[in-house]
Amino acid sequence: xxxxxxRYRNLIVLLAALLVQVIGLAVQVRRxxxxxxxxxxxxxxxxxxxxxxxxxxxxxSASLVMPFExxxxxxxxxxxxxxxxxxxxxHTRDENKELKQTIDRLRLExxxxxxxxxxxxxxxxxVKFKExxxxxxxxxxxxxxxxxSQSHVIYIDKGxxxxxxxxxxxxxxxxxxxxxxxxxxxxxQVLLINDQTSGAGVILETTRIRGILRGNSAGQPxxxxxxxxxxxxxxxxxxxxxxxxxxxxxxxxxxxxxVAKDPERGSFINVIVKPAANLQHLDEVLVITSLDAHLSxxxxxxxxxxxxxxxxxxxxxxxxxxxxxxxxxxxxxLKDPNAPAAAATTPTKIGPDGxxxxxxxxxxxxxxxxxALHPDRFSPGAGGGAGSGSDAVTGADASDSSTDDxxxxxxxxxxxxxxxxxxxxxxxxxxxxxxxxTPQLSGRVQ
Amino acid sequence: MPSLxxxxxxxxxxxxxxxxxxxxxxxxxxxxxxxxxxxLGRFAYMDLPLLVTIYFALNRxxxxxxxxxxxxxxxxxxxxxxxxxxxxxxxxxxVGFLAASxxxxxxxxxxxxxxxxxxxxTLLSSAIMLFxxxxxxxxxWQSNWIDEVIRAAGNGVIGLVLFPLLDRTQIRD
Numbered sequence: 001x002x003x004x005x006x007r008y009r010n011l012i013v014l015l016a017a018l019l020v021q022v023i024g025l026a027v028q029v030r031r032x033x034x035x036x037x038x039x040x041x042x043x044x045x046x047x048x049x050x051x052x053x054x055x056x057x058x059x060x061s062a063s064l065v066m067p068f069e070x071x072x073x074x075x076x077x078x079x080x081x082x083x084x085x086x087x088x089x090x091h092t093r094d095e096n097k098e099l100k101q102t103i104d105r106l107r108l109e110x111x112x113x114x115x116x117x118x119x120x121x122x123x124x125x126x127v128k129f130k131e132x133x134x135x136x137x138x139x140x141x142x143x144x145x146x147x148x149s150q151s152h153v154i155y156i157d158k159g160x161x162x163x164x165x166x167x168x169x170x171x172x173x174x175x176x177x178x179x180x181x182x183x184x185x186x187x188x189q190v191l192l193i194n195d196q197t198s199g200a201g202v203i204l205e206t207t208r209i210r211g212i213l214r215g216n217s218a219g220q221p222x223x224x225x226x227x228x229x230x231x232x233x234x235x236x237x238x239x240x241x242x243x244x245x246x247x248x249x250x251x252x253x254x255x256x257x258x259v260a261k262d263p264e265r266g267s268f269i270n271v272i273v274k275p276a277a278n279l280q281h282l283d284e285v286l287v288i289t290s291l292d293a294h295l296s297x298x299x300x301x302x303x304x305x306x307x308x309x310x311x312x313x314x315x316x317x318x319x320x321x322x323x324x325x326x327x328x329x330x331x332x333x334l335k336d337p338n339a340p341a342a343a344a345t346t347p348t349k350i351g352p353d354g355x356x357x358x359x360x361x362x363x364x365x366x367x368x369x370x371x372a373l374h375p376d377r378f379s380p381g382a383g384g385g386a387g388s389g390s391d392a393v394t395g396a397d398a399s400d401s402s403t404d405d406x407x408x409x410x411x412x413x414x415x416x417x418x419x420x421x422x423x424x425x426x427x428x429x430x431x432x433x434x435x436x437x438t439p440q441l442s443g444r445v446q
Numbered sequence: 447m448p449s450l451x452x453x454x455x456x457x458x459x460x461x462x463x464x465x466x467x468x469x470x471x472x473x474x475x476x477x478x479x480x481x482x483x484x485x486l487g488r489f490a491y492m493d494l495p496l497l498v499t500i501y502f503a504l505n506r507x508x509x510x511x512x513x514x515x516x517x518x519x520x521x522x523x524x525x526x527x528x529x530x531x532x533x534x535x536x537x538x539x540x541v542g543f544l545a546a547s548x549x550x551x552x553x554x555x556x557x558x559x560x561x562x563x564x565x566x567x568t569l570l571s572s573a574i575m576l577f578x579x580x581x582x583x584x585x586x587w588q589s590n591w592i593d594e595v596i597r598a599a600g601n602g603v604i605g606l607v608l609f610p611l612l613d614r615t616q617i618r619d
Contacts, residue, residue: 010509014543017517021532021539022582028530029583061476061525068477144526147479147490148534149593150579151527155480181528191528196586217586219488280487 028055058182062155066187069144070157118309135248136290138162140170142282143187152195152215154178154282159186167246169288175252175276176200176240177285188287192279193253194221201244202253204271205237213238213253213273221254223271224262232259238273248291252276461505462617471612472498472519480526491593491600493568495519499538500567500605501612503545504554516542530583537574541567557606564605568598 005012140156158164160183168180170190178192179200191198194215202213202223209232211223223238236256242249254275262268475494483490499519503512520538524531545567554560572594579585 010513010543010547013510014513014539017513017539018536021517021521021535025530025532025536025578025582028532055525055531057521057531058525061522064473064522065476065480065526068473069481072477072481142484144480145483146527147476147483148523148527148529149488149597150533150575151529153526153528154484155526189528195528197528218590281484 059184062182062184062187062189066144066155066184069155070187073141073143073157114309118306118313135288137171137286137288138164140188140285140287142285149219152192152198152219152279153181154190154192156188156190156285156287157186158287159184159188161185163289164188164287165289169247169251170285171247171251171288172277172282172285174278175254176247177277177279177282179246180287190285193275194219194279199244200247200253201241202238202273203241204232204256205239207231207236210241210243211271216270216272220257221273221275222260223273224268226269226271228261228267228269232256232269232271234258238271248288460507463502463612463615464617467612467615468502472515472522476519476522476526479523491597492604493571493597493601494604495523495534496538496541496568496571497564497601497605497608499542500545500564501609503542504549504560504563505613505616507546507549509543509546512542512546513539514542516540533575533578533583536578537571540574541571544570557609560605560609561602565598565602568601569594572598 138158140158140162142154143157144155146153156170164180164183166180166183170177170179176193178190178195178198180188181191182189192215193200193213196215196217198214200213201210203210204223207229209226209229211226213221213223216222226232234256238253238256240247240249240251240253254273254277257272257274260270260272262270472495475498479492479494482492496519499512499516502515503509506512516538517535520533520535521531523534523538527533545563548554548563552559554563572591
């Protein structure tokens with residue numbers, strides 16, 4: 001027995017090592033959990049849900065490698081800084097000149113963009129679409145990869161100490177990247193969307209077809225289990241659908257690169273997607289820690305500035321409106337004769353019994369003639385103009401119009417009224433009291 | 447072929463290395479394997495932990511040593527992925543055992559032989575991983591053989607530089 005062990009010692013050790021690992025594989029591999037209702041009417045897609053726990057070997061490996069990764073990342077950043085700030089300073093003056101020109105150009109563009117931003121803010125108020133703008137996020141640096149071509153994962157320098165948790169969405173400004181899978185104290189493993197074991201609910205922007213995004217064997221993300229549809233064309237944008245409870249709705253995923261038939265099911269197609277984010281060269285990413293809307297202090301300051309600018313714009317509108325009203329007063333022909341201005345300003349008459357006397361019905365007024373620039377005795381409304389019969393009004397009219405203090409507004413009365421002011425002979429008459437705005441004139445459609 | 451058969455005692459002796467080399471070199475291989483793809487992207491055609499396994503197995507000429515080193519490094523590699531732990535482990539275990547067994551029988555000082563061995567062992571490792579992933583785990587293979595051949599060639603070229611550097615660290619009598 002002893003000779004057998006010593007003779008085949010190498011082989012026994014090999015078999016033991018292999019046996020242990022095979023048993024380990026058997027323990028790790030679980031039956032896929034069917035996830036129903038991926039597609040209405042389509043087959044259920046089997047995916048393996050991630051385990052909540054982290055394997056000890058994985059924890060050891062990450063703990064062993066990640067500190068060095070972090071140190072190498074930091075040292076490379078330091079070397080880059082050293083190079084950029086001390087060594088590579090040639091042509092700095094020229095660059096500075098160009099940059100100043102660029103700043104001037106950007107300032108002009110910024111002024112234009114500010115107007116666009118105001119318009120966008122108004123639209124935002126209309127649709128109340130907050131989800132696309134504000135989430136609680138944490139910026140993280142990519143410090144490593146899996147080092148294996150069979151595994152599309154990256155490591156970031158934030159972990160559970162930074163409130164990261166599994167299944168948090170990881171994005172860049174270009175589009176989604178993946179989701180947090182395993183979280184360690186100061187690092188986390190992110191499963192990219194082009195991995196075969198990943199999954200994200202997506203929707204095609206134009207055709208509104210929903211599907212599940214996952215990586216294929218070539219490391220490209222693809223939307224699987226889609227019924228063949230001729231409308232799907234290359235170039236169509238793919239967005240997150242928001243139903244997977246990981247990625248918020250409406251984030252950019254990529255564009256359709258091509259459509260391939262599902263080799264296993266003829267009636268289904270796979271839509272190969274070119275990811276919006278550059279998954280091969282990721283440096284900084286954002287981890288969405290909460291889907292609740294949250295405005296940072298900077299965002300709040302921007303919002304206050306926008307509101308201020310919006311107020312300034314409203315003040316400018318009011319000033320323009322006031323100028324228009326003044327112009328309207330100077331051009332009485334533009335006034336609406338049917339406006340209830342006079343009636344509104346007419347004081348209620350009190351009868352002998354002390355009760356208010358109802359005003360007689362006012363017939364529709366005729367348009368008033370324009371006042372003469374240099375009035376004389378022939379001018380309408382001039383004192384003693386008894387022959388101006390065309391301008392004579394009824395007694396009711398006269399009594400109504402007599403309430404107006406303005407001499408220009410008041411037509412000539414057939415008989416003198418004690419309380420009516422005499423018309424001034426010259427043209428330097430005081431401006432008439434502005435009438436209340438009519439809804440047609442005052443209301444401005446925003 | 448006589449040049450491949452060890453004719454001297456010097457060729458059969460076990461190469462020994464300082465303890466820190468056994469710790470530092472595998473660790474550096476793991477760290478670089480995880481870090482370099484960030485810079486090289488998909489052009490990171492290399493498998494440094496496998497190269498380290500092959501080197502120590504060839505030079506230690508101990509199948510047990512090669513087996514255990516391959517298993518440890520392979521499982522550490524698996525620990526950095528999201529997949530099942532044991533895929534790289536099984537492949538590196540077999541490669542470590544075979545490399546040590548071959549190291550006993552042939553002279554491995556020649557650079558051409560080293561390059562050929564690295565190329566062949568890398569392809570063998572890929573084949574074993576394909577078997578484990580597709581047959582044992584029932585998953586899809588995420589690579590193609592052209593990439594694997596290029597990776598094997600990359601390992602062969604890197605071995606030409608790495609192995610002489612590691613030779614300098616061995617303890618000499």
